Amino acid sequence: MKSELLTAMREAGGYVSGGELSKKLGVSRTAVWKGMQKLKEEGYRIAAVPNKGYFLTESPDILNADELASLRKTAWAGKEIIYFEVTDSTNIQAKRLAEEGAPHGTLIVAGRQESGRGRRGRFWESPEGSGIFMTIVLRPDFYPGQASMLTIVAAMAVAKAIRTSLSLPAQIKWPNDIILNGKKICGILTEMNTDIDTIHYVVIGIGINVSNESFEGEAAAIATSLFRESGAEVSRSALIEAVWEQFESYYESFCGAGDLSEIQEEYNDYLVNKDRQVRILDPKEPFCGTAKGIAENGELIVETEHGVRRVSSGEVSVRGIYGYV
Numbered sequence: 001m002k003s004e005l006l007t008a009m010r011e012a013g014g015y016v017s018g019g020e021l022s023k024k025l026g027v028s029r030t031a032v033w034k035g036m037q038k039l040k041e042e043g044y045r046i047a048a049v050p051n052k053g054y055f056l057t058e059s060p061d062i063l064n065a066d067e068l069a070s071l072r073k074t075a076w077a078g079k080e081i082i083y084f085e086v087t088d089s090t091n092i093q094a095k096r097l098a099e100e101g102a103p104h105g106t107l108i109v110a111g112r113q114e115s116g117r118g119r120r121g122r123f124w125e126s127p128e129g130s131g132i133f134m135t136i137v138l139r140p141d142f143y144p145g146q147a148s149m150l151t152i153v154a155a156m157a158v159a160k161a162i163r164t165s166l167s168l169p170a171q172i173k174w175p176n177d178i179i180l181n182g183k184k185i186c187g188i189l190t191e192m193n194t195d196i197d198t199i200h201y202v203v204i205g206i207g208i209n210v211s212n213e214s215f216e217g218e219a220a221a222i223a224t225s226l227f228r229e230s231g232a233e234v235s236r237s238a239l240i241e242a243v244w245e246q247f248e249s250y251y252e253s254f255c256g257a258g259d260l261s262e263i264q265e266e267y268n269d270y271l272v273n274k275d276r277q278v279r280i281l282d283p284k285e286p287f288c289g290t291a292k293g294i295a296e297n298g299e300l301i302v303e304t305e306h307g308v309r310r311v312s313s314g315e316v317s318v319r320g321i322y323g324y325v
Contacts, residue, residue, distance in 0.1 A: 001025060005035045006070030009046075009056040017053035059235065061129075061211075063111055067237045077136060077244035078107040088115040090135035091189060091205040097137060098193070098201040104139040109240065113207075130225070132208040132236050136244070139201050142255065144194040147202055149298045151176045151190045153254050154204050156263055157247035158186055159270050165242040168230055171272040174291070174300045174316055178208075179272050183224035185209045206243065210234050259296045268293035273318050278302060281315035291318070 004025050009016060022029045036054060040046055045058035059067075065083040072078050080103060087093055090108045092115070097106060110133045140147065155176040162170040162178070162185075171179045178186035186208045193200040209225035211234065226234050253262040260267065268274055273291035280287050280302065289304035299310040 001027065001031065001035050002039055003066040003069035005032070005039065006044075006056070006059075006066065009054060010070065012055075015047075015049065015052040015055045020053070061233065061235050061237075063109070063236045065109075068107075068109065068240060071237055071241045073241065074105075074244050074248050076105040077248050078105065078241075079103075080106045082106065082108050084108070084110045086110065086112045086114065089113055089205075090133050091191060091203055094135035094137050094203040094205070095191065095193070095201075098203060102137045104137065106137040107134060107244070108137075109134045130212045131210045132206065132240055134240060135203050135205040136247075137201055137203055140199055140255070142199070142258065143197060144192070144199050146258065147192050147194070147199055148190070149254065149260055150202060150204060150251075151188055152260060152267060152294070152298045153250045153263065154188050154190070154206060154247060156250050156267050156270065157243055158188070158206060158208065160246045160250075160266075161239060161242035162226070164246075165239060166226065166230065166232075166234065168226065170270070172267065172270045173318060174271060174273050174294065175298065180224055180226070180229045183229075184222050185224055185226060185229070208239070210236055210239070260294065260298055261296045264294060264296055273300065273316065276318055279317040280311055281317060282311075283314075291316075 005021065008021055008024055018029045018032050021032045025032070036046055036048065043060045043062055044056065047055040047057050065081045068078065068081050068083070082093070082097065084093065087110045090110050090113065094108045097108065111129065113133045138150070152175055155172050155178065158178050159170040159172050162168050168180060170185070173179050176188040177184050186206065189205040190202065192202040209223060211227045212225035213228065214220070215223045250263055254260060256262070271291070271293060274293055276291060278289060278291045287304060287309070289302040289309065292301040292303050295301055295310060299312045300316065302309050302311055
């Protein structure tokens with residue numbers, strides 16, 4: 001009932017009486033009062049005035065299933081939310097739940113990860129209370145060869161959510177690193193279970209550095225956080241909702257087109273690689289050139305002295321980003 005109380009107070013935008021809440025939620029006024037006490041214990045600031053009712057005056061950075069559910073405006077993303085205070089990895093949990101039949105749009109969120117990882121098995125720093133660690137389960141109806149493009153869809157959603165909800169100039173380093181002022185604030189890891197021509201499920205894991213004040217090891221040179229770049233407190237739950245609102249829109253566009261043609265132009269506008277010198281760290285044949293944007297299938301188009309090449313995988317180093325000079 002806590003999520004319903006939060007939703008009702010937010011929708012009211014001011015005081016709402018215990019009687020109104022009781023009628024709307026189909027519970028007793030005593031149950032409403034008890035629910036309010038529990039919310040206050042969790043840190044919500046709620047004013048209670050006789051003959052006026054309850055007013056949610058402040059929502060601290062609280063992250064749990066009730067808070068996320070109370071903010072949800074999406075049609076299917078996060079319709080089912082599973083929250084862990086601590087887990088090994090939200091991707092690991094998402095794959096387990098997908099194997100057990102979790103429906104399309106199931107969202108797994110953790111307060112802390114003990115075994116978070118990024119692309120190529122790299123460790124992802126996941127200290128408690130400092131970031132967003134989440135994974136969505138998808139059951140798309142298209143061919144496995146198209147699934148890799150979902151990483152680009154997710155990157156677009158995160159960058160757009162940060163720009164629109166926080167007014168920060170987030171950019172994308174191909175294919176899916178989110179960059180602020182030349183440093184990484186977000187990584188995305190997409191994994192899937194498929195047959196030759198069927199996708200059983202896809203999981204997309206997203207890790208966003210929110211309130212980190214410092215980083216250790218290799219991350220110290222390349223990573224930053226929303227707090228470090230803006231100096232402002234960020235509601236993780238509100239940002240999570242903003243990401244999935246954007247994701248639903250871009251995902252529907254992608255599914256309708258069957259490729260990235262409807263996202264391509266906007267993605268290229270966000271692309272920190274665009275028209276910059278890049279080094280393609282292909283173990284077989286490294287080369288340099290100028291990135292010109294992405295193709296409709298998500299490949300990076302690179303103009304070299306020997307002609308135009310398309311990059312579908314591999315590490316891409318951008319001059320001026322992550323220390324490449």
